[in-house]
Amino acid sequence: MNMLYVLIPLALLLLAFAAWALIWAIRTGQFDDLESHGWSVVLDDDQKPPPETEEEKESKERKS
Amino acid sequence: MENAEGACFHCGEPIPEGTSLFVQRDGQDRPVCCSGCQAVAELIFSSGLGRYYQFRQDLGRKAEEDLQKDLEAWRGCDDRESLWGAELAEGRRELLLQTEGIRCAACAWLIRSHMETRPGVQSVQVDTATGYTRIIWNPEKYTLSRLAGALMELGYKPHLPLASAEEQGRQEERRNSMKRLGVAGLGMMQVMMYAVGLYAGDAFGIGVAERSFLEWVSLMVTLPVLIYSGRIYFEGAWRSIRAGRPGMDVPVALAISLAFIASCYNFFRGAGEVWFDSVVMFIFFLSLGRHIEMMLRHRNLQAGTALARLLPEWAERITEAGRETIPASDLVDGDHVLVRVGESFPADGVLKDGSTDVDEALLTGESRAVNRRVGDAIIAGTINLSQPVEIEVTASGQETTISSLGRLLLLAQSKRPSTSAIPSWLVPVFIIAVLFIAGGTWLGWQFVDPDRAFSAMLSVLVASCPCALSLALPVVYAAASRRLLDDGVLLTRGEALQALTHVSNVVFDKTGTLTRGTPEITRVEINPVRTSYDEKQVLQIAAALESASAHPIARAFQLAGDDAHEGTSLKANNVAVYSALGLKGVINGSEWKIGSAGFVTPGADTAGDDHIWLSDEAGWVACFQLQDSLREDAENCIRELVDDGLRITMLSGDSTDAVDRIADRLHIADRHARQTPEMKLAKLEQMRASGSHVLMVGDGVNDAPILAAADVSMTVKGGAELANSAADMILTSDSLSLVNRAMETARRTRQLVRQNLTWAVLYNASVMPLAISGMLKPWMAALGMSLSSLLVVANASRLVRREQAGKPSGQPQQNKVEPV
Numbered sequence: 001m002n003m004l005y006v007l008i009p010l011a012l013l014l015l016a017f018a019a020w021a022l023i024w025a026i027r028t029g030q031f032d033d034l035e036s037h038g039w040s041v042v043l044d045d046d047q048k049p050p051p052e053t054e055e056e057k058e059s060k061e062r063k064s
Numbered sequence: 065m066e067n068a069e070g071a072c073f074h075c076g077e078p079i080p081e082g083t084s085l086f087v088q089r090d091g092q093d094r095p096v097c098c099s100g101c102q103a104v105a106e107l108i109f110s111s112g113l114g115r116y117y118q119f120r121q122d123l124g125r126k127a128e129e130d131l132q133k134d135l136e137a138w139r140g141c142d143d144r145e146s147l148w149g150a151e152l153a154e155g156r157r158e159l160l161l162q163t164e165g166i167r168c169a170a171c172a173w174l175i176r177s178h179m180e181t182r183p184g185v186q187s188v189q190v191d192t193a194t195g196y197t198r199i200i201w202n203p204e205k206y207t208l209s210r211l212a213g214a215l216m217e218l219g220y221k222p223h224l225p226l227a228s229a230e231e232q233g234r235q236e237e238r239r240n241s242m243k244r245l246g247v248a249g250l251g252m253m254q255v256m257m258y259a260v261g262l263y264a265g266d267a268f269g270i271g272v273a274e275r276s277f278l279e280w281v282s283l284m285v286t287l288p289v290l291i292y293s294g295r296i297y298f299e300g301a302w303r304s305i306r307a308g309r310p311g312m313d314v315p316v317a318l319a320i321s322l323a324f325i326a327s328c329y330n331f332f333r334g335a336g337e338v339w340f341d342s343v344v345m346f347i348f349f350l351s352l353g354r355h356i357e358m359m360l361r362h363r364n365l366q367a368g369t370a371l372a373r374l375l376p377e378w379a380e381r382i383t384e385a386g387r388e389t390i391p392a393s394d395l396v397d398g399d400h401v402l403v404r405v406g407e408s409f410p411a412d413g414v415l416k417d418g419s420t421d422v423d424e425a426l427l428t429g430e431s432r433a434v435n436r437r438v439g440d441a442i443i444a445g446t447i448n449l450s451q452p453v454e455i456e457v458t459a460s461g462q463e464t465t466i467s468s469l470g471r472l473l474l475l476a477q478s479k480r481p482s483t484s485a486i487p488s489w490l491v492p493v494f495i496i497a498v499l500f501i502a503g504g505t506w507l508g509w510q511f512v513d514p515d516r517a518f519s520a521m522l523s524v525l526v527a528s529c530p531c532a533l534s535l536a537l538p539v540v541y542a543a544a545s546r547r548l549l550d551d552g553v554l555l556t557r558g559e560a561l562q563a564l565t566h567v568s569n570v571v572f573d574k575t576g577t578l579t580r581g582t583p584e585i586t587r588v589e590i591n592p593v594r595t596s597y598d599e600k601q602v603l604q605i606a607a608a609l610e611s612a613s614a615h616p617i618a619r620a621f622q623l624a625g626d627d628a629h630e631g632t633s634l635k636a637n638n639v640a641v642y643s644a645l646g647l648k649g650v651i652n653g654s655e656w657k658i659g660s661a662g663f664v665t666p667g668a669d670t671a672g673d674d675h676i677w678l679s680d681e682a683g684w685v686a687c688f689q690l691q692d693s694l695r696e697d698a699e700n701c702i703r704e705l706v707d708d709g710l711r712i713t714m715l716s717g718d719s720t721d722a723v724d725r726i727a728d729r730l731h732i733a734d735r736h737a738r739q740t741p742e743m744k745l746a747k748l749e750q751m752r753a754s755g756s757h758v759l760m761v762g763d764g765v766n767d768a769p770i771l772a773a774a775d776v777s778m779t780v781k782g783g784a785e786l787a788n789s790a791a792d793m794i795l796t797s798d799s800l801s802l803v804n805r806a807m808e809t810a811r812r813t814r815q816l817v818r819q820n821l822t823w824a825v826l827y828n829a830s831v832m833p834l835a836i837s838g839m840l841k842p843w844m845a846a847l848g849m850s851l852s853s854l855l856v857v858a859n860a861s862r863l864v865r866r867e868q869a870g871k872p873s874g875q876p877q878q879n880k881v882e883p884v
Contacts, residue, residue, distance in 0.1 A: 004274065004277065005277070008277075008281055011254070012254075012281065012284070012285070015250060015251075015254055015285070018250055019246070019247055019250050022243070022246045022247070022250070023243050023246070023247070026239050026242050026243050026246065027239065027243075029189060029198070029239075031239075031242060032189060032191060032198075032235070032239075033172065033189055033190060033191050033192070038169070
């Protein structure tokens with residue numbers, strides 16, 4: 001039965017970690033949108049064009 | 065999602081004749097309807113995001129063709145720090161933009177993928193249910209206008225981040241509630257586990273040291289849960305006591321604190337029971353119930369604020385330096401503003417230059433345009449129909465007539481669903497009674513078995529918690545109003561649903577309610593001496609002349625002209641608009657006039673208000689009679705109401721002829737024409753005096769007193785939106801079948817309310833004697849109470865879920881209840 005004195009405090013540590021992780025996840029908004037992230041698995045392309053640079057953006061604006 | 069033949073690849077709208085615009089994809093040309101949609105689709109493909117089209121569940125929003133004007137306006141706001149959103153560390157900002165056009169998860173992905181590649185944008189989150197886009201960005205690396213521009217490029221329409229504070233607050237509330245729930249849940253699981261050990265120990269024997277160790281661990285877990293998750297109950301109880309009206313939180317706070325203190329006492333003296341498990345379980349299930357209730361409430365609010373957007377966002381201010389586009393909320397008294405044709409006025413003001421027809425249907429429900437001249441007052445939100453004009457601002461933003469009335473409306477909406485079945489004075493009485501019974505139980509047990517006195521008293525406190533009873537009505541009403549909102553009915557007064565089930569008579573207004581309130585050409589008369597023209601020709605001529613105008617009457621002609629169209633279309637040149645009189649223009653070399661009798665041929669016989677005359681240089685050619693057209697589903701609506709056993713009455717201020725024409729088509733026998741508001745009111749009171757319960761369906765301001773006097777009232781879309789404050793329900797879409805839907809929902813609601821009340825009362829009544837007699841342990845009472853609250857909530861949510869099953873599969877499922 002002495003194992004209890006080791007295992008239960010360990011479980012409490014895990015509990016504290018779980019509570020912290022949950023609060024962190026909620027605070028950083030990971031539960032705000034539960035729908036669209038699932039889609040990125042099928043939607044995301046492996047190849048994406050490089051992000052637009054400032055110069056390109058400006059030249060585009062001048063054109064329009 | 066596949067599009068129909070001849071529909072735009074991007075937005076699915078029919079492609080106008082003569083348009084041949086395409087986007088290239090997989091070697092195929094896909095047709096699009098306009099250059100706006102073309103630009104959007106090309107951008108999506110060229111950024112490698114073409115899979116959006118494969119996976120989207122709903123069509124895109126029709127894109128604007130010209131983004132430059134909007135972009136220009138946004139650019140003017142680049143330097144305003146107040147619009148950049150909440151400040152984060154390292155110069156970053158968190159911006160919340162309400163965005164039009166977000167319809168499914170694929171949209172969210174598209175926006176995220178496109179926006180996150182912009183420089184200075186750190187992360188983007190899209191909430192598909194509410195349409196809010198949350199952007200974390202650095203304003204020094206990327207400007208606000210470019211952010212807005214990036215959204216516009218994709219065919220979405222961002223709104224100025226003005227009203228986002230409320231949403232921010234709601235999100236905070238949601239997160240906090242979730243955190244409390246999560247902590248209580250984790251704690252509960254642990255404590256229950258130790259409780260199993262303790263109960264097993266009771267049955268099979270356990271060492272003293274192990275026992276006190278398990279109790280000690282339970283205490284260590286319960287304490288943070290009590291402080292973190294249980295705090296709101298103490299705060300709520302304290303608030304309600306200070307306000308002199310003890311609420312439901314008082315016995316809750318009392319039960320959990322007493323149970324906790326007594327458990328600690330027993331633990332430290334090393335004898336007697338502990339109830340830590342009951343404490344955490346009670347907190348967890350209460351939090352769960354509150355969380356679900358909050359989610360339902362937020363959904364209602366979100367849909368409500370979207371409807372409140374009545375004023376235009378931007379205004380064109382005239383300054384000495386020229387014109388500039390600024391946010392309408394920036395206008396101050398004395399500014400001069402240019403309002404173009406078809407735009408709505410951004411602020412209250414006085415007309416300074418020009419004269420124009422104004423559509424004030426928003427306020428009055430009257431579709432006929434009103435002529436306004438220099439010096440006349442203009443009300444914000446009304447629409448400028450015929451000439452570009454300049455106004456001087458007299459009140460803007462929150463001060464405008466419309467905003468103050470809109471606030472009243474919102475106030476009425478945000479009133480919590482009433483729990484009218486439980487009068488408010490009863491709550492404190494009930495609470496005090498519970499406290500007395502609990503005290504009595506403790507006293508009684510002192511004579512029988514003092515050891516069990518405390519446990520029995522706790523059970524009474526927990527079991528009596530009328531959570532299910534107090535939730536029974538609000539959750540059903542919240543679910544019902546949610547359901548109604550999805551159907552297109554805005555509920556402003558919770559009690560109205562109850563009243564709706566008792567209705568025996570339905571009174572309809574005619575103009576704007578049973579009819580559209582917009583004119584339709586019902587008869588064309590050709591001048592007997594000008595028989596060279598036939599009906600189609602005159603309609604085409606009239607349509608060509610009217611095509612320049614945005615007046616409701618012109619709409620009628622444009623529609624009729626489209627029907628009479630035979631390949632060749634006529635074009636009118638040099639069209640001049642004479643406000644409130646008519647139009648003049650040149651077709652095929654000869655000058656035509658269309659308008660009122662006096663305008664077209666001075667001295668002609670004036671046959672009545674709703675006749676429009678058409679003439680050329682030689683005299684009048686044709687005469688058109690315009691009448692109000694019936695709403696398409698009016699007949700169905702009336703038939704179903706009659707089938708339900710309701711008596712239908714029609715009250716109208718219109719002439720006997722017009723009333724008879726509509727009433728005959730709808731088979732309404734009980735009809736009254738030429739009614740003044742006072743007469744309508746008298747009729748209504750007469751009906752109510754004879755014991756009938758009346759539902760009034762109406763629109764304009766003149767109906768307001770009758771709407772307020774009826775047992776239940778509804779207003780129809782397109783009616784005076786602000787007369788709606790007198791109504792219990794507002795139909796937000798253009799369909800009368802909503803009346804029937806609302807009746808059905810009301811019946812369902814009554815059924816659910818009865819089920820819930822019966823259950824809650826039965827449960828509380830049957831459990832109380834068990835608790836007093838000590839047969840019910842505190843943990844059983846907590847479990848039973850919580851389960852019975854959950855049952856009530858689940859029963860109510862059936863109202864929302866049933867509706868989703870009936871939705872067509874192509875629709876995005878926006879309203880899914882998030883897993884808790």
